[in-house]
Amino acid sequence: MTAAAATRDGSGTPVQHWAAPFASRPVDATVTVPGSKSLTNRYLVLAALADGPSRLRAPLHSRDSALMIDALRQLGAAITEVAGDGAFGPDLEVVPLPAAAAEPLTRIDCGLAGTVMRFVPPLAALRNGASVFDGDPHARNRPMGTIIEALKALGVAVSAEDGTAPSSLPFTVEGTGTVRGGHLVIDGSASSQFVSALLLVGARFDEGLHLEHVGKPVPSLDHINMTVAVLRGAGVSVDDSVPNHWVVAPGPIHAFDQQIEQDLSNAGPFLAAALATRGMVRIPNWPAETQQVGDLWRGILARMGASVTLADGVLTVSGGPEIKGGDFADTSELAPTVAALCALATGPSRLSGIAHLRGHETDRLAALVAEINRLGGDAEETSDGLVIRPAPLHGGVVHSYADHRMATAGAILGLAVDGVQVEDIATTAKTMPDFPQLWAGMLAQDAAMAPGPEGRGSGAEH
Ligand SMILES: O=C(O)C1=C[C@@H](OP(=O)(O)O)[C@@H](O)[C@H](O)C1
Numbered sequence: 001m002t003a004a005a006a007t008r009d010g011s012g013t014p015v016q017h018w019a020a021p022f023a024s025r026p027v028d029a030t031v032t033v034p035g036s037k038s039l040t041n042r043y044l045v046l047a048a049l050a051d052g053p054s055r056l057r058a059p060l061h062s063r064d065s066a067l068m069i070d071a072l073r074q075l076g077a078a079i080t081e082v083a084g085d086g087a088f089g090p091d092l093e094v095v096p097l098p099a100a101a102a103e104p105l106t107r108i109d110c111g112l113a114g115t116v117m118r119f120v121p122p123l124a125a126l127r128n129g130a131s132v133f134d135g136d137p138h139a140r141n142r143p144m145g146t147i148i149e150a151l152k153a154l155g156v157a158v159s160a161e162d163g164t165a166p167s168s169l170p171f172t173v174e175g176t177g178t179v180r181g182g183h184l185v186i187d188g189s190a191s192s193q194f195v196s197a198l199l200l201v202g203a204r205f206d207e208g209l210h211l212e213h214v215g216k217p218v219p220s221l222d223h224i225n226m227t228v229a230v231l232r233g234a235g236v237s238v239d240d241s242v243p244n245h246w247v248v249a250p251g252p253i254h255a256f257d258q259q260i261e262q263d264l265s266n267a268g269p270f271l272a273a274a275l276a277t278r279g280m281v282r283i284p285n286w287p288a289e290t291q292q293v294g295d296l297w298r299g300i301l302a303r304m305g306a307s308v309t310l311a312d313g314v315l316t317v318s319g320g321p322e323i324k325g326g327d328f329a330d331t332s333e334l335a336p337t338v339a340a341l342c343a344l345a346t347g348p349s350r351l352s353g354i355a356h357l358r359g360h361e362t363d364r365l366a367a368l369v370a371e372i373n374r375l376g377g378d379a380e381e382t383s384d385g386l387v388i389r390p391a392p393l394h395g396g397v398v399h400s401y402a403d404h405r406m407a408t409a410g411a412i413l414g415l416a417v418d419g420v421q422v423e424d425i426a427t428t429a430k431t432m433p434d435f436p437q438l439w440a441g442m443l444a445q446d447a448a449m450a451p452g453p454e455g456r457g458s459g460a461e462h
């Protein structure tokens, strides 16, 4: 690792800084990124509930997928790594959860993974035993009330160790092996993952599930559409024809053999590098059709002034003479990357429809404002997003708040602003353990990185 400096975190532990490579010339690179977090963790859950053994080809191997694998193993699934063709690690074979015999208490570590803390508790309700859920310190701040209340409304006991009614981690799910299901009303406005979590298991409820959302709009609808698509692919009948209603018929979830698409959201920082350096980045194997929110990059980056083409499965993005600001609504998990580009834009930008980012890995709206402004930028929070105006940026430390997307946002800024250091780049392991190496590899293809006073240009952490 190129450790330019270190500060200490709240417990006094030194936190290393990563000297973000500064690009003295345009990048010109072809990049492949690891498998999709959202697809990997959905297919792992479905495989654990399926009617036979399943295989995931080219899945993501990262902290979030490892947490999901561990959680499903705790619940009784057998998951083994088998050699495959993926460039980023082995395939996975999954033997589903056994039928519900009485099982001893188990503990599930959710880390900071929203997919684990939201998707696994409903599964634990189908287990005949108690499961204790907890996670990283910040995980205890993430919204969980909707899933806890949903389970209780379904007749599943959820308790806290001190006997109080929990509204966040930690809590215990007292599974009995079966859930009746039926009509369930929730408020899914704090996270689409509440809806996805319940839909993923709904077919295994005795009466299936008619899920109804009431309240402010559910965010990140692309992720719910992804859930519906993977369920249908496994033979589950889902009716989503009425807005805010999803009807999952009871029945088997069929075992599958599934290739996992690369993570198009994580392709974002690399595509952003084309704009930040006025260069060109190509991503092969871009799916022709996908439910991933990252497919929105094609429109977003074009509106920011890039030339974007998708031909023969290769997405090519070329940066223009300037990065254009604009209005960007409902960018979901893409927002930190969009915000980093907006901080480099020549005109003002407004990001909206992302109030729920306050409940992500960190309060992303506050974190983006603090870190962009720390580098001399001009960002402010609105009720449901951000306003970012052009301002000359200077070097400094970008804090990552244990948030992988804050760290990669810092890397993007560092391409265009000399002297940026990113605190705790290793936090990118949440969804992309190889990020420092992939970033360095992208830049090495250009072989024109500016050597700087603190070892600029190596970029990789070892
Ligand atoms: O279901 C999923 O895989 C995800 C849903 C979204 O959550 P929110 O609806 O909380 O934004 C997204 O931001 C997250 O990164 C992944």
Ligand SMILES: C=C(OP(=O)(O)O)C(=O)O
Pocket: 112, 113, 114, 115, 333, 360, 361, 405, 431
């Ligand atoms: C919000 C995110 O993650 P999680 O799945 O933990 O909610 C994210 O990856 O941007």
